[in-house]
Amino acid sequence: MPMTTPTAERIGLWLIGARGGVAICTIAGLVAHRLGLADGTGLVSELPQFARLPLPKWDNIVVGGHEIRSVSMADELERLHRQSRVLSPELVRECRPEFDSIDAEIRPGTLWNVGQSITALADLPEPRAADEQLPHGIIRRLQHDLTDFQKRHALSTVVVVNVSSTEPLPTERAWPATWSAAEQSLELADCPLPASTLYAIAALDLGFPYVNFTPSLGASPPGIEELARTRGTCHAGRDGKTGETLLKSVLAPMFAARHLEVMSWVGHNIFGNLDATVLDDPANKSAKLQSKDRLVADILGYAPQTLISIEQITSLGDWKTAWDHIHFRGFLDTPMTMQFTWQGCDSLLAAPLVIDLARFTALARRRGETGVLTFLASFFKSPHGEAPAAFADQFRALESWAAAANQSQPRSGESA
Numbered sequence: 079m080p081m082t083t084p085t086a087e088r089i090g091l092w093l094i095g096a097r098g099g100v101a102i103c104t105i106a107g108l109v110a111h112r113l114g115l116a117d118g119t120g121l122v123s124e125l126p127q128f129a130r131l132p133l134p135k136w137d138n139i140v141v142g143g144h145e146i147r148s149v150s151m152a153d154e155l156e157r158l159h160r161q162s163r164v165l166s167p168e169l170v171r172e173c174r175p176e177f178d179s180i181d182a183e184i185r186p187g188t189l190w191n192v193g194q195s196i197t198a199l200a201d202l203p204e205p206r207a208a209d210e211q212l213p214h215g216i217i218r219r220l221q222h223d224l225t226d227f228q229k230r231h232a233l234s235t236v237v238v239v240n241v242s243s244t245e246p247l248p249t250e251r252a253w254p255a256t257w258s259a260a261e262q263s264l265e266l267a268d269c270p271l272p273a274s275t276l277y278a279i280a281a282l283d284l285g286f287p288y289v290n291f292t293p294s295l296g297a298s299p300p301g302i303e304e305l306a307r308t309r310g311t312c313h314a315g316r317d318g319k320t321g322e323t324l325l326k327s328v329l330a331p332m333f334a335a336r337h338l339e340v341m342s343w344v345g346h347n348i349f350g351n352l353d354a355t356v357l358d359d360p361a362n363k364s365a366k367l368q369s370k371d372r373l374v375a376d377i378l379g380y381a382p383q384t385l386i387s388i389e390q391i392t393s394l395g396d397w398k399t400a401w402d403h404i405h406f407r408g409f410l411d412t413p414m415t416m417q418f419t420w421q422g423c424d425s426l427l428a429a430p431l432v433i434d435l436a437r438f439t440a441l442a443r444r445r446g447e448t449g450v451l452t453f454l455a456s457f458f459k460s461p462h463g464e465a466p467a468a469f470a471d472q473f474r475a476l477e478s479w480a481a482a483a484n485q486s487q488p489r490s491g492e493s494a
Contacts, residue, residue: 088138089440090233092224092286093432094277095242096143096184099351099396100291102154103429104241105141105180106165109173112136115166120430122457123437127477130484132444133437140231142183144220144277146200151177151184162351162396164423185223188216191272193246195359199352213276214264220280235443237436238281238288240315241428243353245272245294246361247368254301257308271295275302282306282313287439290315291432293369298462307449312442314435314451317369317459320427321420322347322400327469329404329416330377338414339407342383343374349398349424354390363388369460376467398424431457438476445483453479 091108093101110116118124123133152174159165186202190213209215228236252270254260260279263269274294281288282297282305290296290313297303297313306313319327322345333340357363367386375381404416435457442451455465456472466472 090236093143094240099425100241103425144187243356247365253299257304260301288313291318293317314454331468342405350392350394
């Protein structure tokens with residue numbers, strides 16, 4: 079079949095962890111909007127203030143990805159529907175042909191430094207040619223997958239989004255401060271960089287944007303930021319802000335604005351999906367807790383006593399419940415409490431944000447923006463770059479970026 083000429087509107091969405099719950103719900107969301115089965119609820123990019131932005135249209139987003147498991151996407155869709163009781167039967171039925179087609183675009187990922195818990199999930203053999211014994215060779219294979227995908231579908235760019243399981247974090251001493259240092263480590267058999275960073279390097283080195291929706295290292299090291307700027311591309315992350323932490327970023331500024339002293343903030347989280355299985359490992363859980371726990375102190379300007387727990391309760395499936403207890407000191411030294419319960423489908427809270435991030439990031443790349451996309455901070459628990467911590471301030475930054483982008487668009491009747 080002859081390839082069409084690339085256009086600025088036709089993009090690739092390449093998902094790392096393409097057969098996981100977040101990816102499955104992301105693709106289901108794209109299909110639903112293509113077919114008119116969804117009305118944009120939950121999508122930030124469908125709000126009125128972003129309506130004039132030339133964001134990628136539903137029919138112009140092509141999906142592929144990397145994965146370490148061999149289960150079919152259609153079977154994962156059925157399992158999510160059956161076990162967690164989400165997604166309408168009509169949508170599941172309509173998604174099947176699309177999922178079968180996307181399954182053919184999925185390529186084997188890498189298990190480099192992902193930790194024992196993630197390795198135990200893998201049943202898809204990782205190709206290991208003679209030149210793939212070191213990270214540098216693995217990156218070349220990942221890049222071949224990306225460029226092949228781009229060429230076959232005539233895509234203007236490919237936005238790579240990491241929605242895989244949380245890796246253990248290497249110590250900060252292992253984070254390369256320069257791209258030169260990172261390059262050198264890729265030639266070492268004991269290279270400490272994890273798979274998430276190899277994916278980031280593979281994308282950014284090709285000039286493709288990279289978004290890290292996980293607490294894993296990804297593009298966090300300064301050396302990887304240098305690579306992005308050198309290659310004239312952009313990135314964002316880290317750790318999607320979907321539920322309990324989203325509420326913290328809204329409520330903590332309220333306590334600060336009312337001059338109420340937060341003395342302690344305790345949060346307990348329970349859920350039962352694949353992510354919970356991985357986070358049952360203390361090494362993986364530590365990375366997640368670190369990302370969730372820093373926000374309150376960043377907003378308040380002081381550090382109250384905090385406690386966060388994440389526990390696997392298998393029967394809950396993809397449904398997550400969070401209970402929070404806030405103990406604060408009010409007027410005339412009076413102790414008071416606030417408590418809330420948050421319950422939602424974990425993957426369906428994340429999926430619309432993945433779509434939003436892909437659309438906004440694709441436009442930023444088209445506009446020639448490089449380095450960290452700080453205007454996307456409202457989507458993350460631990461956003462890269464110099465960004466405010468309070469949600470309202472973060473969202474205003476997104477609106478300001480959109481307003482500037484709109485002003486730079488040609489007016490009706492003008493040529494681009």
